Amino acid sequence: MRIKLVSFLAFFLVCNFETFAQQKVTLEDVFKNNTFSQKSVQGINWMKDGQFYSKLQRGQAGPKVVKVNVATGEETAILIDGESLGVNFSTYSFNADESKALIASDVESIYRRSSKGIYHVVDLEKGTAQKLLNGEKIMYATLSPENDKVAFVKDNNLFVIELSSDQLTQITDDGNWNHVINGAADWVYEEEFSMSKAFAWSPDGQKIAFIRFDESEVPEFNMQLWGKLYPQDYKFKYPKAGESNAKVSIHFYDLTSKKTVKADTGTETDIYLPRIYWTGEANTLAFLRVNRLQNQIDLLYADAQTGQSKVVLEEKSETYVDLNYNDDLRFLEDNKGFIRTSEHDGFKHIYHHDNQGNLIRQITSGRWEVTNLVGVDEKGKKIYYISTEASPLERNLYVISLDGKNKKILTPEKGTYSVNMSKDFKYFIANFSNSTTPLKVTLNEASGKLLKVLEDNQELKSKLSTFAMSGKEFFSFNTVDGTPLNGYMIKPADFDPNKKYPVLMYVYGGPGSQNVTNAWGGTRDFWHHHLAAEGYIVACVDNRGTGARGRDFKHSTYANLGKLETEDQIAGAKYLGSLPFIDKSRIGIWGWSYGGYMSSLALMKGNDVFKAAIAVAPVTTWRYYDTIYTERYLQTPQQNAAGYDDNSPITHVDKLKGNLLLIHGTGDDNVHYQNAVDLVDALIKADKQFETMYYPNRNHGISGGNTSWHLYSLMTDFIRRKL
The missing domain is CATH 2.40.128 (Lipocalin)
Known part of the structure; x- marks a missing residue:
C-alpha cells in the first residue's frame, strides 16, 4: 500500500509551550464542569x-x-x-x-x-x-396566511381554530394511535426523511394540504420501560427492513366547502411521499414521490380542486437517489420555474427548470458539492449557497448569478460556515469555526463585509490557553484500492516522536456522513483530548461511503454495507501502525450507532490489527433497522440477503480475539436494544468473553442526569485497562 502523510494545520491551542505548567484535560472538565462549553x-x-x-x-x-x-x-x-x-x-x-x-x-x-x-x-x-x-x-401549530386561524395536530387528527371566535373545526376524525396519523409524520419518516409536520396552508389560506399515514399494517415494536413494580410496555409502529410501511396519501381540505379531496399519487401504493410544497398558485401543490427502493424520485403537480396530478420531473439511479441531495426545491415568482439541487452529474449541484420541469440550465458545476442552498434572491438574480469547493473538509458561502456566472466566495477564511440570511438578501449571520477556533458568530453584509461580531467565545479561548492541548493534525493515505482517504489525529501535548503510543480510532463511517472536517469539535472531541492527556493518540478516518466527495465515492458501499468501510478502517489502522511513534500492538477503535456497528465489525474482521473496541448503541444486523434507511443502501432482505448478513457482526463473532465493550440503552427507539441482545447471544454461543453495559430506559443518545459522566468514565476505564 502506497502511504503518504500530508500533515497540515499542526498547531497548539496553548499560549505557553511549557506544557508542564498547564493543566491536563480531565473527565471532570469535560462532563461535570462544562469547562469547554461554547457560547452561541x-x-x-x-x-x-x-x-x-x-x-x-x-x-x-x-x-x-x-x-x-x-x-x-x-x-x-x-x-x-x-x-x-x-x-x-x-x-x-x-x-x-x-x-x-x-x-x-x-x-x-x-x-x-x-x-x-x-x-x-x-x-x-x-x-x-x-x-x-x-x-x-398540541403539535405543529401554524398560523394561516390571513392570520385569522391556526391549524394544528392533536391525537393524530388535524384541526383548525378560528381565533376571533375560538370556533374549532376538526378536519379529520379517523386518527388513532398506532393506526392512522393525519398531518404529522410517522416514526420512520421523522427519523429518516427529517420531517415531522405533514400539512401546509395554501397561499390564499383557503385550503390545507396534508399527508395521511395509515400504519395499521406496520408491525409494532415493544419496549419495556423500567422503574416500576411491573415494567410498562411501550408499543409503537416501526417498519423494519422488508416489512410493511405505512400507506401514505395526500389530501386537500377546503375551509369554505368543508370538503376533502384526495390527490392522485399513482397506482403504486408501496411508496414514500416525503415532501409537499405549494407552488405559489392557490390550487397547485407540488409533491415528491419516491419508490420503495428509492432509486427513483418523481416531482408531481396536483390540482387541489380535483386531485388530478401529473409528473413534471423524474430522476433515476442504478443505486439510489438520495432525497437529502435532491431536495432544496424553491419555486420562483411569476411562473419563472423552480430551483432545485441534484446529484445528476455525480456531485450535488444547483439546477434551474421551467414550470414544466424542462432544464433551463445547470447553475453550478465541478468536482465539489453544494451542501446547502441558502437562498434565491430573485430581484438580484443571485443564488447563495454553501459548498465544499475550497476543500471537502471545509464549508464556505458563495454567491452566483442565476445564469451561472459571476461566482464569488463570500467567506474566504478556512474552516466551516453555516449561514442565516436576511429575507431581503442584504445581510447574513455567519456561524464560523475551524479546528483551532471555537464558534464565532458575526453579522455581515451580503458582500461578505463584516459589520459586527456577535459572539467570539473569548472567555473559552482564555480558558483553553491554560490547558495543555495539541490540535488536530490532518493527514491522508491511500487505501487498498488506491483511493485517498482523509483523517486526523490528536497527539499528547508533550508528544515525543521517539516514544511509542497506543492509538484509539474514532469512527462513524455511514453513507454520506463526515467526521474529518476543519471545524471545532464538541464533547467527544474534548474527551479525546482527555485521552491524549493520558498518553493516547486519537485518530479518525473517513472511509469510502462517507460524504462531501461525490456520488461515486458515497455509493461505492451500495448493497454491501460494512465491507469497504471496515476494509478502510483496517487499512487506516495499518497505516497508523506503520508510523514510528505508534505501537501497532495497541490500536483500538470506538464508535456510536453506525460507528458502533463499524467498531465491532472491525474488531472481528481485523482481529490481527485491533486490540480493543467499544461499540455504543450499534446496529448488529441491518435486518433490525428501519425500512427507509436500510433499504436505500441495501435493497430489501428478500432481494439481497447476503448484503444483510455477510457483514453483520453477528456473522463474525467466531473471529473475535480482542477486547469488546458493548453498550446500549434499553429505551432506544431508534437502534433497538434487541441489536445488543442478539449480539450477546451470538458471542455466548461462540464462547467469546466480552464486557457489556446497559443503561435502563435511556434512548439512542444515552444521556440525562449522571448518565454521560458514568458512560464516559466507563469507557475511559476500559481503554486504560485494554490499551
Missing part, C-alpha cells in the same frame, strides 16, 4: 424589512424576544415579554406580516424532531396572548 447566539430570526432581526433572550425575569437594529446592533424594542404575558415560552415564530407570533411553552419532546406543547398566539401590537385550546398540548 440563539433564536435569531430576520424580520421582513431586513433592517432588523429578532432574538430570544432568557433571564431571571423570563424569556423575551427583542428587536435588534442591524446597523447599530442596538436593541430597539421588546417584541414579546414572557414575564408580562405570564408565559415561560421556549420557542417563537412570526407570521408573514409580523403582526402576530406563535409561542410555545411546556414543550414535551416525543421523538427526534416531534414535540407537543402549550401554544399562545401573541398580538404584537396589543401585547396580548391568546391561549389555544385552553392550554391542552
Whole structure:
C-alpha cells in the first residue's frame, strides 16, 4: 500500500509551550464542569424589512424576544415579554406580516424532531396572548396566511381554530394511535426523511394540504420501560427492513366547502411521499414521490380542486437517489420555474427548470458539492449557497448569478460556515469555526463585509490557553484500492516522536456522513483530548461511503454495507501502525450507532490489527433497522440477503480475539436494544468473553442526569485497562 502523510494545520491551542505548567484535560472538565462549553447566539430570526432581526433572550425575569437594529446592533424594542404575558415560552415564530407570533411553552419532546406543547398566539401590537385550546398540548401549530386561524395536530387528527371566535373545526376524525396519523409524520419518516409536520396552508389560506399515514399494517415494536413494580410496555409502529410501511396519501381540505379531496399519487401504493410544497398558485401543490427502493424520485403537480396530478420531473439511479441531495426545491415568482439541487452529474449541484420541469440550465458545476442552498434572491438574480469547493473538509458561502456566472466566495477564511440570511438578501449571520477556533458568530453584509461580531467565545479561548492541548493534525493515505482517504489525529501535548503510543480510532463511517472536517469539535472531541492527556493518540478516518466527495465515492458501499468501510478502517489502522511513534500492538477503535456497528465489525474482521473496541448503541444486523434507511443502501432482505448478513457482526463473532465493550440503552427507539441482545447471544454461543453495559430506559443518545459522566468514565476505564 502506497502511504503518504500530508500533515497540515499542526498547531497548539496553548499560549505557553511549557506544557508542564498547564493543566491536563480531565473527565471532570469535560462532563461535570462544562469547562469547554461554547457560547452561541440563539433564536435569531430576520424580520421582513431586513433592517432588523429578532432574538430570544432568557433571564431571571423570563424569556423575551427583542428587536435588534442591524446597523447599530442596538436593541430597539421588546417584541414579546414572557414575564408580562405570564408565559415561560421556549420557542417563537412570526407570521408573514409580523403582526402576530406563535409561542410555545411546556414543550414535551416525543421523538427526534416531534414535540407537543402549550401554544399562545401573541398580538404584537396589543401585547396580548391568546391561549389555544385552553392550554391542552398540541403539535405543529401554524398560523394561516390571513392570520385569522391556526391549524394544528392533536391525537393524530388535524384541526383548525378560528381565533376571533375560538370556533374549532376538526378536519379529520379517523386518527388513532398506532393506526392512522393525519398531518404529522410517522416514526420512520421523522427519523429518516427529517420531517415531522405533514400539512401546509395554501397561499390564499383557503385550503390545507396534508399527508395521511395509515400504519395499521406496520408491525409494532415493544419496549419495556423500567422503574416500576411491573415494567410498562411501550408499543409503537416501526417498519423494519422488508416489512410493511405505512400507506401514505395526500389530501386537500377546503375551509369554505368543508370538503376533502384526495390527490392522485399513482397506482403504486408501496411508496414514500416525503415532501409537499405549494407552488405559489392557490390550487397547485407540488409533491415528491419516491419508490420503495428509492432509486427513483418523481416531482408531481396536483390540482387541489380535483386531485388530478401529473409528473413534471423524474430522476433515476442504478443505486439510489438520495432525497437529502435532491431536495432544496424553491419555486420562483411569476411562473419563472423552480430551483432545485441534484446529484445528476455525480456531485450535488444547483439546477434551474421551467414550470414544466424542462432544464433551463445547470447553475453550478465541478468536482465539489453544494451542501446547502441558502437562498434565491430573485430581484438580484443571485443564488447563495454553501459548498465544499475550497476543500471537502471545509464549508464556505458563495454567491452566483442565476445564469451561472459571476461566482464569488463570500467567506474566504478556512474552516466551516453555516449561514442565516436576511429575507431581503442584504445581510447574513455567519456561524464560523475551524479546528483551532471555537464558534464565532458575526453579522455581515451580503458582500461578505463584516459589520459586527456577535459572539467570539473569548472567555473559552482564555480558558483553553491554560490547558495543555495539541490540535488536530490532518493527514491522508491511500487505501487498498488506491483511493485517498482523509483523517486526523490528536497527539499528547508533550508528544515525543521517539516514544511509542497506543492509538484509539474514532469512527462513524455511514453513507454520506463526515467526521474529518476543519471545524471545532464538541464533547467527544474534548474527551479525546482527555485521552491524549493520558498518553493516547486519537485518530479518525473517513472511509469510502462517507460524504462531501461525490456520488461515486458515497455509493461505492451500495448493497454491501460494512465491507469497504471496515476494509478502510483496517487499512487506516495499518497505516497508523506503520508510523514510528505508534505501537501497532495497541490500536483500538470506538464508535456510536453506525460507528458502533463499524467498531465491532472491525474488531472481528481485523482481529490481527485491533486490540480493543467499544461499540455504543450499534446496529448488529441491518435486518433490525428501519425500512427507509436500510433499504436505500441495501435493497430489501428478500432481494439481497447476503448484503444483510455477510457483514453483520453477528456473522463474525467466531473471529473475535480482542477486547469488546458493548453498550446500549434499553429505551432506544431508534437502534433497538434487541441489536445488543442478539449480539450477546451470538458471542455466548461462540464462547467469546466480552464486557457489556446497559443503561435502563435511556434512548439512542444515552444521556440525562449522571448518565454521560458514568458512560464516559466507563469507557475511559476500559481503554486504560485494554490499551
